[in-house]
Amino acid sequence: AQSVTQLDSHVSVSEGTPVLLRCNYSSSYSPSLFWYVQHPNKGLQLLLKYTSAATLVKGINGFEAEFKKSETSFHLTKPSAHMSDAAEYFCVVSGPYTGGFKTIFGAGTRLFVKA
Amino acid sequence: EAGVTQFPSHSVIEKGQTVTLRCDPISGHDNLYWYRRVMGKEIKFLLHFVKESKQDESGMPNNRFLAERTGGTYSTLKVQPAELEDSGVYFCASSQGGRWGTEYEQYFGPGTRLTVT
Numbered sequence: 001a002q003s004v005t006q007l008d009s010h011v012s013v014s015e016g017t018p019v020l021l022r023c024n025y026s027s028s029y030s031p032s033l034f035w036y037v038q039h040p041n042k043g044l045q046l047l048l049k050y051t052s053a054a055t056l057v058k059g060i061n062g063f064e065a066e067f068k069k070s071e072t073s074f075h076l077t078k079p080s081a082h083m084s085d086a087a088e089y090f091c092v093v094s095g096p097y098t099g100g101f102k103t104i105f106g107a108g109t110r111l112f113v114k115a
Numbered sequence: 116e117a118g119v120t121q122f123p124s125h126s127v128i129e130k131g132q133t134v135t136l137r138c139d140p141i142s143g144h145d146n147l148y149w150y151r152r153v154m155g156k157e158i159k160f161l162l163h164f165v166k167e168s169k170q171d172e173s174g175m176p177n178n179r180f181l182a183e184r185t186g187g188t189y190s191t192l193k194v195q196p197a198e199l200e201d202s203g204v205y206f207c208a209s210s211q212g213g214r215w216g217t218e219y220e221q222y223f224g225p226g227t228r229l230t231v232t
Binding site: 034036041042043044045046049090102103104105106107108 | 118119148150156157158159160206208220221222223224225226
């Protein structure tokens, strides 16, 4: 069975400070993991993905995430928040299940950035 | 390269009416997915096409929902008759890749916001 849990529904940071959005997953097999971002009235955009290569994954706009199998985590970080980072972020797990693949979304974390 | 497009962007209908949502995937993408986000809830998988075939429709909520992908190009999702609980944002995504496809990046459309009154 697969599941994904985003530990915070809302995160608020000041501009220029670090961002940490937490994600834990559960999967019976080696999953593919993704982070997507959705800005208001826009579609979901891929930030980064992990597909069993390097455990530290660098994405767009300065974001990165580290796959930690022992902790079943895939937290998203950015050293310095920008106002334009304010959006909703989704952690996604995709992997095999009986008969095929499943893609499961986390509940989302809304990031607020204060000036 | 054009992205995934969805039409309409918004739809407001009355309970009992029929609505058809359309999704045009990125050209050449065999895999097409439909998802739904009901207000305040998670984005939920509805179904997955590989070309014109339904690979997985386990997420379809009930038989009021019918998805088609004629010729393996664009897809439609029909809701008939619509109920209040069908309100939400319907996303379409497409990806390249082989039989399963979900290990590849999915490119999402902007979504259709459906309101049933």
